[in-house]
Amino acid sequence: MANPDNEGFIRSFARGLAVIEAMGRSGTHTVATVSVATGLPRTVVRRILLTLCELGFATESGEKGFRLTPKILNLGMTYLTSLPFWGHAQRALENLCVQVRESCALAVFDGEEVVFVLRIPSPKIMSLRLGMGSRLPAYATAPGRVLLGFQSEEFLGHYLEETTLEPLTPSTVISKEALTEALRDVTRDGYAWVDGEFDAHVCGLAVPVRDEQRNVVAAISANLLSSEMSRDRAVKEILPALRAAAEQLSGLAPAFLGPASRPYPRANGTSASSRA
Known part of the structure; x- marks a missing residue:
């Protein structure tokens, strides 16, 4: 179990991974749905989603919607090809x-x-x-x-x-x-x-x-x-x-x-x- 009190724990990084995991479920996601799925504040979720879009791991889809892009596969394939x-x-x-x-x-x-x-x-x-x-x-x-x-x-x-x-x-x-x-x-x-x-x-x-x-x-x-x-x-x-x-x-x-x-x-x- 993750320990947020550990001095080496990076809370913002953990939150980003939580958002990626939530978006891994099927469908297009909004700030509101990801916030509910992760338990994170909407303002935090929005910043993470915009960061993922800027890095190419997500894209805006429809009105206020977001979805992951194929680039996210790079993260998982690293595990399988290591x-x-x-x-x-x-x-x-x-x-x-x-x-x-x-x-x-x-x-x-x-x-x-x-x-x-x-x-x-x-x-x-x-x-x-x-x-x-x-x-x-x-x-x-x-x-x-x-x-x-x-x-x-x-x-x-x-x-x-x-x-x-x-x-x-x-x-x-x-x-x-x-x-x-x-x-x-x-x-x-x-x-x-x-x-x-x-x-x-x-x-x-x-x-x-x-x-x-x-x-x-x-x-x-x-x-x-x-x-x-x-x-x-x-x-x-x-x-x-x-x-x-x-x-x-x-x-x-x-x-x-x-x-x-x-x-x-x-x-x-x-x-x-x-x-x-």
């Missing part, structure tokens, strides 16, 4: 998608959510409008369960204390005791299976990716249609390919990707994930 690992991950994910013919993704943990840092979609699943940067609730998704299941009891305790388990579908596990039991199964089995908890029509299978110290820092997952795939079939047909892809990346993944490499941060604001 290490050779991302090239290996892209190739591994592409090969995996060819093998299983399903939507596949590489995810990391951030706050109370998982974030897709790479994703290759399948035309089979149209109900999930997801891509790189999409954020999903960890408790209701297969990659999230993998990333939670292999963390320490202390980390999991913080997560369960800070997170509200909302019923996203009739099948969503919202009992902390039941979720804890499900995470024990993940640790025992070495994979996570989640069916209809984030989207009623979609199931997911995920496995861990480890750093050179064998700590779990990321997850590789496949999204499948519940009407077409049972757990037993997925374990037989999809799981071996997922594990092979994860093994290609294990040892290459940097430790800083993992949630255990930094203090537990509370998620800020509403999830940017998109469900149909």
Whole structure:
């Protein structure tokens, strides 16, 4: 969690990042809507928006409206291109998608959510409008369960204390005791299976990716249609390919990707994930 009282904390910079995050949600934004989303005064929001426009990261759109420009991608792409690992991950994910013919993704943990840092979609699943940067609730998704299941009891305790388990579908596990039991199964089995908890029509299978110290820092997952795939079939047909892809990346993944490499941060604001 950010500490504004830290002598190295630059409040104006933090406010600018908060405005960028708020504008990352779909649509055109006004000073008023960004002010509500960030909790910042309108005068502060207006100055930040005009600064972003001056630097080319945003532009005025319609009457009193603002939107981000493609230049903002430079900030995110720096993260994805800073290490050779991302090239290996892209190739591994592409090969995996060819093998299983399903939507596949590489995810990391951030706050109370998982974030897709790479994703290759399948035309089979149209109900999930997801891509790189999409954020999903960890408790209701297969990659999230993998990333939670292999963390320490202390980390999991913080997560369960800070997170509200909302019923996203009739099948969503919202009992902390039941979720804890499900995470024990993940640790025992070495994979996570989640069916209809984030989207009623979609199931997911995920496995861990480890750093050179064998700590779990990321997850590789496949999204499948519940009407077409049972757990037993997925374990037989999809799981071996997922594990092979994860093994290609294990040892290459940097430790800083993992949630255990930094203090537990509370998620800020509403999830940017998109469900149909």
